[in-house]
Structures are given as structure tokens and as C-alpha cells.
Amino acid sequence: xxxxxxxILTFLCFITLTACREDDKMDDKEPVKIASLSGTWRExxxxxxxxxxxxxxxxxxxxxxxxxxxxxxxxxxxxxxxSYNDPQEPFSELTFDSKQIDGLEIRTxxxxxxxxxxxxxxxxxxxEFVPTIRCKxxxxxxx
Numbered sequence: 001x002x003x004x005x006x007x008i009l010t011f012l013c014f015i016t017l018t019a020c021r022e023d024d025k026m027d028d029k030e031p032v033k034i035a036s037l038s039g040t041w042r043e044x045x046x047x048x049x050x051x052x053x054x055x056x057x058x059x060x061x062x063x064x065x066x067x068x069x070x071x072x073x074x075x076x077x078x079x080x081x082x083s084y085n086d087p088q089e090p091f092s093e094l095t096f097d098s099k100q101i102d103g104l105e106i107r108t109x110x111x112x113x114x115x116x117x118x119x120x121x122x123x124x125x126x127x128e129f130v131p132t133i134r135c136k137x138x139x140x141x142x143x
Contacts, residue, residue: 041135
């Protein structure tokens, strides 16, 4: 009986160690490369957040919106608009500058780990207490 129990425990330990090794291999995967950031990006929020930021990238224009849930209609206010050009080759990480369309301001955006980030301007800091806008791309609808 003791030998059977020892064999079972040894087997369980082996399975547990093998499972850990598989997880380690998954962490070593190369990041997915994408060709474009075009689309709509929504701020990563916790459940208590009432308002959010959205970033849209379309036709070489990057626009930041401040959004709130609809009372009677959705509320989406444009707070910044600037230039954007897709890189020539697919990428998994990207840092780029965007020049404001109606002004001289330049903002630096970062893309890594499927998250698009930009530091808030002083005028945007009033909206929330978080200094950075962090967005995940919204899934596109397929018909």
C-alpha cells in the first residue's frame, strides 16, 4: 500500500512540474506583430470609472475623445486631434509623435503589449486622477 501511495504521489509531482514548465514556455512567445493601429481604442478602466477616453485612428488622423455614458444620447467630446502615419513594416512595439492638426502641440504615443498609451495634457488631467490614457483596441464587428 505504501509503495502504491508513493508511486501516485511521485506521478502527481511529475505532472505538476511538467505543467509549470509548459507555462514557462508560453511566456517566451514572441509578441504578435500588427500592420496598423487604425480603429477605435477604448480606455482600460476599472468598474468604478464612470467616464472614459477613446482614441480613433482613421485616414492618417488620430483623435482623442472624452466619453460618458448616455443619459439620452451618447456623449463623446473631441478633445484632441493630430497626425498619424502607419509604419512601413509590421510591429509589436511602436513609439510615435503626433502633431496637433490645429496647433503646434506634439504628443508622444506608445504601443506595446496590445495597449496604446499617451500622457494626459494638463487640461485633460482634470477629467480623472490617472496621468496616462491606456487603451485597448475594440473588436471590430464582422457581418
